[in-house]
Amino acid sequence: MTQRKIEIMDTTLRDGEQTSGVSFSVSEKLTIAKLLLEELKVDRIEIASARVSKGELEAVQKITSWASENNQLEKIEVLTFADSGKSIDWMVASGAKVQNLLTKGSLNHLTHQLKKTPTQHFVDIKSIIELATKNNIKTNVYLEDWSNGMRNSKEYVFEYLDFLTAQNIERILLPDTLGILTPDETFAFILEVRNKYPNTHFDFHGHNDYDLGVANVMEAVKAGANGLHLTINGMGERAGNAPLASVIAVINDFLKEVEVTVNETALNKVSKLVETFSGFRIPVNKPVVGANVFTQTAGIHADGDNKNNLYFNDLMPERFGRKRKYALGKTSGKANIQKNLQDLGISLNDEELKKVTQKIIELGDKKEVVSQDDLPYIISDVLDSDTIEKRVIVENYVLGHAKGMKPSTTLQLILEGFRYEAHAQGDGQFDAFMNALKKLYKTHSKKELPSLIDYAVRIPPGSHSDALCETIITWKREKNEFITRGLDSDQTVSAIKATEKMLNII
Structure with missing residues (x-):
């Protein structure tokens, strides 16, 4: 069976950057663009909106310069506007050769935002497409709010599509701008458009407001969509866009009749890099790329x-x-x-x-x-503890530390079967503990405590948990030195455990 090819257009650098608080630098945009095309091997990338800022223009120029040198320029796309040709001038300055022209896909948007009739809007769009062609710029057309258009003003949508399919354009882009579609509606609307215009390339652009982004994308593919717009980590305005990693996994596993060229093995690497650059944290339970999902x-x-x-x-x-x-x-x-x-x-x-x-x-x-990474430390602690006969037990202790007062410890110790208690202050909680211990030994034991000559605290190298820290104490008794270790989630407690081991050794 011949598989139908689905184009993947990643819009992390444009729509994804509309995530609240996210703004990529010029170098970050260039790095991500290279990874998307060279390692992930998506088919196209939408990298910016025209006329946003000087920094945005510089970023697009850097990317188009690199893309031109590497035969990737036609994969670079920029969002443009019906603005009497100003966006086209910006495109020319940027070096980009493909515009994604934002137009109105619902009568509600057209009437209340642009305050124009369909005829007036079509005239504007025709002039921009012609101007783009004169400047060797290819055109794809977004139908903003298309999903609401199909629900509430379908006659307008098809009037507009009749007009667009007669123009010199490459693709028509159908966004669920407000993330309102159900999977059943997505399938029905795409199929209706697909059947009426069988020779036109249609992309579906899904948002995730009801957490239906991936499901809607799946239905769009089943209904015959030619391309999909996705973002790394589901970044995007409000609840974000349909996430690239999840969609690729779903297509590869459940939609055998279609083919995508995205390199699955690079998904996690690119996801983590985008997380780092954006500061937009990946939920630990996010499918495919979340920390906990495997x-x-x-x-x-x-x-x-x-x-x-x-x-x-x-x-x-x-x-x-x-x-x-x-x-x-x-x-x-x-x-x-x-x-x-x-x-x-x-x-x-x-x-x-x-x-x-x-x-x-x-x-x-x-x-x-x-x-x-914590496991060897736990093993060492448990097995080391088993080798020491416990004749001294730190039964209880109260550690106190208040502003303006010296730290204090009340210690209860079982020594050779008898329970003793002492209270002391010190320069820190562990110092107070040691002072209380010295009091007890001076009064109740013939043993002399060794000197503490080194004290080190560490967490297991490579550990990403905050479950453990290890305290290593070096003691000196007469001329001999020996080391004890304590392991606990609390630094002072781990030091006390190391000290209890020392008491049993002596």
Whole structure:
């Protein structure tokens, strides 16, 4: 079966930049444009609106200069306006060769915004198309508010399409400007247009106000749309546009009768770069590109994956340049931990695995997720603790720190089976703890506490969680030095745990 080719036009640099608070610099626009065309391999990109600013003109000039040198110029498009030729002059100065002319696709917009009749509007559009042709600029035409036009003034829409299909244009662009369409309407409206004008190229431009952007795009393709307008990470005004990554996955998996040339493996890379440049954060649960979408948290899922990939679907992370992860938290269980140990090349026996699992569950009750980078630290802490006989227990403590007052600690210690308590102040919470400890040992123990000669705090290298920090304390007793480590989500508590280990060693 011959597949029908669908053109993908990315409008992140134009419509996506209308996301509140987003503005790309000249160099950022050029970098994104190169990635979209060279790595993602979209068919076309809409990069700017004419006459916006001096910076916008400079950005378009940079992109068109690069595109011209790399045989990509006809893939570069700019939004223009019915403004008596001013946009065409701007296009000429920018070096761009394809205009996407914004016109009125509903009688409501035409009557109340432009205050013109259809005949007057058509005359304006004809003159701009002719002027563009004279300047070797190709024309695509947007029918702004087309979705409302089809709902409420269909006679006008088809009168306008009759006119446009007789003009020297490349494509007609049909936007759901306000994101109001349902999937059923999208299919019916596109099909009606497609059947009436079988030889015309139609693009569909979907917005996501009702979270139906991807569903509407799917129906537009089924109904015969020739092209789609999408943005990286679903950026765009209000609730944004139909997101590129989700649409590509849907087309590749569910619409086998059509073909797109977008390179799936580059989707995540480009998504992350656009996130960085724009400051527009990707929700962690966003399909395909979200941080959590290839992370299994429940232990039963990891167990099923071990047995026969029972919780896999066609959205394999490798397709998008990603890897499946198994989260470490209170619901993860032994199966998740074993998956992470395999990745790290670590093996534990059943008893050790049980103890590590319990530690992760305890941490999960405090912090939702522990990262794979934290795992070696947890293992070290758990197994190291098992080698020390606990004859001294830090039973309870109260750490106090108030403005204008010295930090203080009240400490309760079990020493050789007896419970003791002391209170002290210090220059910091841990210093106060140590002062209280010294009081207890001076009164109730024949042991002399070693000197603290080094104190270091670190988080696991590469860890993206805030679940753990490790405190490493070097002690000196007579002429010998030794080190103890403590692990906790709280820095002072991790130091206290390291100190408790020291007490049991001495």
